[in-house]
Amino acid sequence: MPIFLQKCLALFTLFTLALSETIFGNGTFGTDLPYGYSGATGPNVWHQMSPAWQACATSKQQSPINIRAKTTVSVLGSRFLYPQTALFEVFYDAYALRVQLHPLGNQEFTAVLGGRRYKLVQFHFQLPGEHTLEEGYFPVEIHFVHESLDVPGKLAVVGIFGDFLKGSEAPDPVFSTLKVQLDILLKDKTARLPARVDFKNIIKNIETSTIRYYNGSLPFPPCTEGVLWYVSETPLPLGNEEFQSLKKVTKFNSRHIQNDIGQPNLLALACGECREDPLV
Numbered sequence: 001m002p003i004f005l006q007k008c009l010a011l012f013t014l015f016t017l018a019l020s021e022t023i024f025g026n027g028t029f030g031t032d033l034p035y036g037y038s039g040a041t042g043p044n045v046w047h048q049m050s051p052a053w054q055a056c057a058t059s060k061q062q063s064p065i066n067i068r069a070k071t072t073v074s075v076l077g078s079r080f081l082y083p084q085t086a087l088f089e090v091f092y093d094a095y096a097l098r099v100q101l102h103p104l105g106n107q108e109f110t111a112v113l114g115g116r117r118y119k120l121v122q123f124h125f126q127l128p129g130e131h132t133l134e135e136g137y138f139p140v141e142i143h144f145v146h147e148s149l150d151v152p153g154k155l156a157v158v159g160i161f162g163d164f165l166k167g168s169e170a171p172d173p174v175f176s177t178l179k180v181q182l183d184i185l186l187k188d189k190t191a192r193l194p195a196r197v198d199f200k201n202i203i204k205n206i207e208t209s210t211i212r213y214y215n216g217s218l219p220f221p222p223c224t225e226g227v228l229w230y231v232s233e234t235p236l237p238l239g240n241e242e243f244q245s246l247k248k249v250t251k252f253n254s255r256h257i258q259n260d261i262g263q264p265n266l267l268a269l270a271c272g273e274c275r276e277d278p279l280v
């Protein structure tokens with residue numbers, strides 16, 4: 001095989017692996033983060049870090065966005081056919097600065113979204129919430145990553161915000177029961193810990209809240225288009241202690257708000273006048 005073909009193949013394999021690692025989040029890239037959320041590895045330069053990450057700066061359907069009634073569709077009939085409680089493995093995914101949870105055991109986690117069926121792959125926390133809702137922002141957003149049961153590899157992500165609890169509200173169990181694991185992860189980032197997750201309120205949230213749909217992208221490299229987003233308008237109550245623990249482990253891991261779907265990519269817009277040497 002010619003050497004350039006071998007190189008192409010090696011690169012392709014690397015990117016395919018990187019894509020499945022980003023979605024499944026089971027990779028161990030160690031401390032050498034391939035991308036970050038600030039500075040010289042942040043979202044403004046993701047497209048310069050790999051030829052396979054061009055969509056981050058060219059695509060016109062990038063996530064996250066400011067969710068508005070005008071630019072998204074309200075969908076009915078969404079359901080999480082999840083068990084009320086289930087055992088998950090929780091760990092820190094250094095690759096994406098995320099606390100992730102993968103289901104343990106043989107239980108099925110099916111979701112019905114837009115009339116189609118999906119299975120849960122993992123869920124994780126973004127701080128602050130990546131989407132905004134009519135310009136309002138939230139301290140946390142949980143992303144429930146689902147893969148289509150009909151079209152392998154086709155992703156639908158459900159976003160549910162966490163907002164500071166009010167009055168006599170108690171923190172949602174999805175936050176409070178993870179406090180112990182988060183405190184361990186803070187000391188040992190390589191720990192993989194079991195956690196019993198209580199989905200009772202989450203199941204109810206998905207059935208009763210207004211869910212806003214749009215066709216966006218992965219909100220991190222390679223920024224692949226065609227990820228279907230279902231964002232709940234109703235946040236889950238979040239306690240300050242739970243927030244502090246999440247914040248210490250995850251740190252800042254949110255991409256900035258992208259242009260409305262169909263509008264020019266903001267980096268393409270910003271760079272319309274870019275020059276190698278601004279003085280020439």
Ligand SMILES: *[C@@H]1O[C@H](CO)[C@@H](O)[C@H](O)[C@H]1NC(C)=O
Pocket residue numbers: 020021024025026027
């Ligand atoms: C990560 O997990 C997914 C799903 O279990 C699997 O398909 C994939 O091969 C795994 N990737 C690695 C690098 O282990």
Ligand SMILES: *[C@@H]1O[C@H](CO)[C@@H](O)[C@H](O)[C@H]1NC(C)=O
Pocket residue numbers: 061215225226227
């Ligand atoms: C979502 O966007 C992708 C990429 O542009 C497109 O191929 C796909 O048909 C769209 N899906 C839906 C359901 O609109």
